[in-house]
Amino acid sequence: xxxxxxxLFPQQLGLNGETGNLxxxxxxxxxxxxEARVVVFDGSxxxxxxxxxxxxxxxxxxxxxxxLERLGDQQGRLRELASEGVPFFALGLGWEILGExxxxxxxxxxxxxxIFPSRSVRTKERASAECFGFDDFDNLTTxxxxxSAEIELFEGVxxxxxLKAGFGNSSMSFAGLRPSxxxxxxxxxxxxxxxxxxxxxxxxADQFLDLVSKKSRFSYRQESKEAEKADSxxxxxxxxxxxxxxx
Amino acid sequence: MRLFLAxxxxxxxxxxxxxxxxxxxLPGRIALMIEPKLIQKTLGSLAHGxxxxxxxxxxxxxxxxxxxxxxxxxxxxxxxxxxxNMPQGIGSAVIGQVSWRGNLSxxxxxxxxxxxxxxxxxPFIAPSWVVLTNIQIDQLNRxxxxxxxxxxxxxxxxxxxxxxxxxxxDANLVDxxxxxxxxxxxxxxxxxKALSKWPVGALAAPRFGKGEAVNSIPVAVxxxxxxxxxxxxxxxxxTFQVQLPGKGLHFAIDTALAFAVAKQILxxxxxxxxxxxxxxxxxxxxxxxxxxxxxxxEIQILMMKNPASLRAxxxxxxxxxxxxxxxxxxxxxxxxxIYDIDLSRISAVRTIxxxxxxxxxxRLSYAGIPVSNVQPDSKKALSEYVRFLxxxxxxxxxxxxxxxxxxxxxxxxxxxxxSGK
Numbered sequence: 184x185x186x187x188x189x190x191l192f193p194q195q196l197g198l199n200g201e202t203g204n205l206x207x208x209x210x211x212x213x214x215x216x217x218e219a220r221v222v223v224f225d226g227s228x229x230x231x232x233x234x235x236x237x238x239x240x241x242x243x244x245x246x247x248x249x250x251l252e253r254l255g256d257q258q259g260r261l262r263e264l265a266s267e268g269v270p271f272f273a274l275g276l277g278w279e280i281l282g283e284x285x286x287x288x289x290x291x292x293x294x295x296x297x298i299f300p301s302r303s304v305r306t307k308e309r310a311s312a313e314c315f316g317f318d319d320f321d322n323l324t325t326x327x328x329x330x331s332a333e334i335e336l337f338e339g340v341x342x343x344x345x346l347k348a349g350f351g352n353s354s355m356s357f358a359g360l361r362p363s364x365x366x367x368x369x370x371x372x373x374x375x376x377x378x379x380x381x382x383x384x385x386x387x388a389d390q391f392l393d394l395v396s397k398k399s400r401f402s403y404r405q406e407s408k409e410a411e412k413a414d415s416x417x418x419x420x421x422x423x424x425x426x427x428x429x430x
Numbered sequence: 431m432r433l434f435l436a437x438x439x440x441x442x443x444x445x446x447x448x449x450x451x452x453x454x455x456l457p458g459r460i461a462l463m464i465e466p467k468l469i470q471k472t473l474g475s476l477a478h479g480x481x482x483x484x485x486x487x488x489x490x491x492x493x494x495x496x497x498x499x500x501x502x503x504x505x506x507x508x509x510x511x512x513x514x515n516m517p518q519g520i521g522s523a524v525i526g527q528v529s530w531r532g533n534l535s536x537x538x539x540x541x542x543x544x545x546x547x548x549x550x551x552x553p554f555i556a557p558s559w560v561v562l563t564n565i566q567i568d569q570l571n572r573x574x575x576x577x578x579x580x581x582x583x584x585x586x587x588x589x590x591x592x593x594x595x596x597x598x599x600d601a602n603l604v605d606x607x608x609x610x611x612x613x614x615x616x617x618x619x620x621x622x623k624a625l626s627k628w629p630v631g632a633l634a635a636p637r638f639g640k641g642e643a644v645n646s647i648p649v650a651v652x653x654x655x656x657x658x659x660x661x662x663x664x665x666x667x668x669t670f671q672v673q674l675p676g677k678g679l680h681f682a683i684d685t686a687l688a689f690a691v692a693k694q695i696l697x698x699x700x701x702x703x704x705x706x707x708x709x710x711x712x713x714x715x716x717x718x719x720x721x722x723x724x725x726x727x728e729i730q731i732l733m734m735k736n737p738a739s740l741r742a743x744x745x746x747x748x749x750x751x752x753x754x755x756x757x758x759x760x761x762x763x764x765x766x767x768i769y770d771i772d773l774s775r776i777s778a779v780r781t782i783x784x785x786x787x788x789x790x791x792x793r794l795s796y797a798g799i800p801v802s803n804v805q806p807d808s809k810k811a812l813s814e815y816v817r818f819l820x821x822x823x824x825x826x827x828x829x830x831x832x833x834x835x836x837x838x839x840x841x842x843x844x845x846x847x848x849s850g851k
Contacts, residue, residue, distance in 0.1 A: 195638065199570055203769030206796050243575045245638035311571050313763070327764040329570055378766025382792050413795035416804070420788035423806070427760075427785070 184401055185218040189230065191239040192250040193223055196277045199329075201240025203379030204272070207388050208238070214407035226253025230260045234269060235399045236391070237261070241275025241330075241377045244305070248293065251280040258296050265298045270370045270394040274380065275330060278373040279303045282334070300337035300368055306354050307331070314349020314376060315425040316364060322386040325421040326376025328364075330354050334375070336366050343367045343374055343387075348428045351375070370394055383421065385414045433472075433532040436465035440525035454511070458521025469517065470555045471532065472524050473508065478538035478695055479558025484548050484586055485597075486566035486579065486635070487738050488684045491675065493542040495688035495709060496561065500538055502708030503696055508536035516544050517551060538695075545579050546572075548586025560590040561691050563684065565602040565635045568736040571763040576635030580606060587613070595650065595691045597683050599625060601637050604645045616650035616694060618686040624655050624679055650690035656682040665689060670702055673710035676719055677746040685709060724812075724842040727819040729755075729826040733835055737767045743829070744775045752824040753780035755815045757808060760785050761833025773797045776829075780818055783811030784834045808834060812841050 190205055205221050212219040224230050242250075254261070261281075265271055271281070279285050283302040285293040295302075309331040318324050319341075328350040336342065336352065343365030344351070351362030352375065365374035372391055374380055381388040389405055396403035440461030447456050461468050473480050483493045497509045510523040520541055528534045538558075543551060548560070565579050573579050584606050587594045594610060596603040598617030607615045652664040661672045661682035674681040688709075693700045722729050732747060734740035756779055758765060765786050773794070779801045782790045787806045794801050805811040819826045830838065 194636070197770075198567065198575075198636070199764070200766030200769035203766070203793070203796070206769065210796055243577055243636065243638065245577060246636055249638045309574055311574065311763075327571070327766060329574060329764065331574070378764065379769045379793070382769070382796055383789070409795065413792055416788050416791035416795060419804075420792055423785060423788055 184399070185220055186212055186235045186395065186399065186401070187231075187233055188219065188221045189234045189237045190221050190223050191237065191277065192225055192246075192253070193240070194225060195246040195250040195253070196240045196242040198240075198242040198246070198377075200378035201242075201274065204240070204274070204381040204388075205238055207379070207382040207385070208236075208392065211385070211388055211392060211405060211410060212403070214409045215403060215405055217401065217403065224257070226250070226255065226257070230257050230264075234264060236395045237264060237269060237271045239271075239273045239277030239281060241277055241375075244276065247276035247280050250277075251293070251295070254280075254296065261296060262298055265371065268370050268398050270391060270398060271298065271372070272381075272391050273299060273371075273373040275375050275377050278375070279332060279334065283337075285332070299366065299371055299373055300340045301334050301366060301373075303332045303334045305332045308354050310350035310354040312349050313424055313428060314346050314351075314364065315421070315428055316344045316346035316349070318344050318386065318390075319367075320386065322384070323421050323425060324384050324387065325424045326374070326380050326383065327378060328375055329377055330375050336363070340366055340368050343372060347425075370398065382413070383417050385410065385417055432465040433468065434530075436461040436468050437525060437528055437530060437532050439464060440521070441530075444522070444525055454522055455516070455518040456522070457525045458518040458523070461525050462517060462521045468521055468524060469551070472528055472534045473539045473555055476508070476534075476536055476538055478505070479591065480539040480541055480555055481559045481561060481691060482541055482543045482548060482551070482557035482586060482590075483561045483563070484543045484545055484583055485563030486545070486568040486736065487742075488563040488680055489542045491681065492561060492563055492684040492687050493540055494712065495675070495684055496540045496691055498708045498712045499688040499692045499705045500540065500695070502704045503692065503699070503701060505537040506535060508534060508539040510541050516547050520551075543586070545582050548589075549582055552586055552589035556589055556591050557586070558590065558592045559595060559691055559694065560587045561595045561687050562587060562597065562603050562606070563687065564597050564600045564738075566736065566738040567635050567767065568738070570767075576602070579635070584609065593694060595687055595694065596647070597687060598645060598647060598649070599683065601643065602635055604643050604647065605637070605640060607647050608643060615647050616690055617645070617647040618651050618653060618683060618690050619649045620653045620679070620683060621655065624653050624682070627656070627679070650693055651686040653679070653682045653686050661685055663689065665693065665702060668702065670706060672706045675709070675712055678742055680742050721825075722839065722842055722844070725816055725820075727816050727826065729815075729819070729828050731828050731830065731835060731839075734758075734829055734831060737770050740768070740771050740829075744771065744773070747775055747827070750827040752819070752822055752826065753778040753802065754827040754829055755779075755781045755783070755811065756790055757783045757811070757828060757830040757834035757838060758786035758790060759831065759834050759837075762786060762831045765789055768793050773799060778802075781805055781811050781815045783808045784831075808837055809841055812838060
């Protein structure tokens with residue numbers, strides 16, 4: 184079989200290395216002998232059939248609002264995919280527009296797609312920093328936060344990462360708290376650590392691919408030499424970052 | 431008196447800093463603490479004022495090209511060195527060139543100005559002309575969104591006392607220029623033919639939520655074509671060829687910007703052929719193809735600052751003689767953008783160094799590009815790479831960020847960081 188990833192709005196939401204995530208997902212499948220491809224949706228046609236997983240990246244607020252507008256009547260189809268259990272991975276502003284709502288600085292409330300169980304309030308404060316923390320399986324997880332919104336998870340929704348340093352779902356600086364970052368809820372995964380989160384954190388990539396393989400009924404085991412090498416580099420990159428921040 | 435003291439102490443620090451081989455911003459920083467009006471007092475009274483050059487990419491090159499162009503017309507030009515584009519760096523350059531009494535002998539200043547500091551500098555020294563190169567994706571960790579760079583450059587341009595020159599192939603700059611209703615604005619236009627051959631040369635930041643702008647800005651210079659480092663430009667009815675400092679449409683645009691501002695200042699007396707031959711003899715700004723010699727080997731240094739500069743560098747890069755060396759450290763706080771670049775021009779990497787080495791190694795493994803050696807320590811990386819080049823009798827290629835370039839040049843014994851010699 185061929186696994187098909189739907190990449191939403193790479194033009195509007197692909198500011199800073201977002202494609203690295205799709206590269207990572209496709210390569211990891213290919214390295215383990217599974218065909219994979221990416222189809223793009225930019226609002227100019229309808230969402231194709233036979234989608235195995237959905238990815239949306241981050242970008243500027245203006246780009247995100249344009250993407251939301253271009254999503255138009257395809258919102259229903261996207262919600263359908265989510266409720267059928269197709270795995271979604273969303274980053275930053277892509278996550279925000281797929282949430283319940285975004286409140287802009289002037290108080291205006293923008294209705295999102297309502298797929299992710301969260302809402303966001305844009306803030307004047309801006310976070311811009313390297314971050315590190317641990318996921319539910321105690322994997323060291325790192326990335327770069329660059330955002331200005333408070334994202335509130337709905338009650339009972341679990342964050343993806345607990346941070347030791349940096350900025351999580353709030354863009355405000357915190358004092359001594361362990362900020363929550365991202366969310367995980369069934370087939371939905373989200374993070375605000377922009378750019379190439381997955382190649383640098385292959386445990387998250389494999390967690391997502393496990394969701395995809397369960398939904399689309401194929402078996403995925405990552406035992407390739409290529410992944411072993413890439414992951415050893417990524418591990419060193421995360422260790423370097425966390426040691427530097429912990430100093 | 432404060433000016434005298436600032437110059438005195440600044441010059442003293444400069445001597446010490448040069449001996450230590452670093453800290454080019456330090457003399458300026460200290461001198462500005464003593465005399466905050468240092469820049470205004472020394473550059474404020476020049477006959478043609480101060481030209482600010484800003485934008486995401488091409489600032490250093492365009493500054494050097496404007497300097498060379500105006501000098502070829504017989505003007506005495508003061509300029510800040512490559513990369514020293516914040517107030518401290520400009521202050522250091524002033525300290526290096528003023529007399530002990532604080533007098534600066536020049537007709538015009540050409541200043542490379544950091545995007546964020548155009549606004550900060552403008553109140554202290556109003557620019558006569560503002561030249562804007564482009565708005566591209568750059569340093570998002572610091573600028574957050576290209577939209578913010580837009581408003582910073584807008585404020586800088588609005589402070590111009592004479593006028594503004596823009597790269598008209600950049601849609602964001604066209605929007606910006608059209609908003610400057612009471613300013614004299616001219617543009618460099620780029621032909622469809624040139625743009626179609628070099629899409630990377632004019633890689634603009636995204637522009638969302640705005641309608642199609644009608645580009646009605648008067649054209650000062652046209653870029654008709656670029657072939658292997660030679661530009662075909664048009665000024666009025668005349669077309670002429672110019673040998674560029676390097677290959678690529680971005681060099682043609684930068685040169686056209688230089689000619690455009692010179693034409694605005696000098697009008698009829700602007701001598702295009704003198705300007706063209708001056709530019710043909712101009713050395714590259716360091717980090718843009720400079721060849722460093724060290725322990726009997728040659729290493730070509732190519733700088734990568736942001737997506738557009740890495741892309742342009744890779745497209746223009748001659749086929750490396752052998753495996754390349756990549757160096758990047760925390761001077762690039764968020765290297766995410768390295769995933770946005772097509773790396774297919776790189777066939778093999780010998781060494782990766784700097785604290786971002788592991789990050790790069792991860793990226794390269796997903797691109798399927800072999801890496802022989804990951805060595806975060808620059809000093810060890812340099813000696814290993816030199817040994818490798820010697821064994822193979824090849825010239826090396828170093829792809830590096832600004833901070834690693836400075837560090838590695840220092841390791842190679844290049845002491846005067848200000849002039850790049």
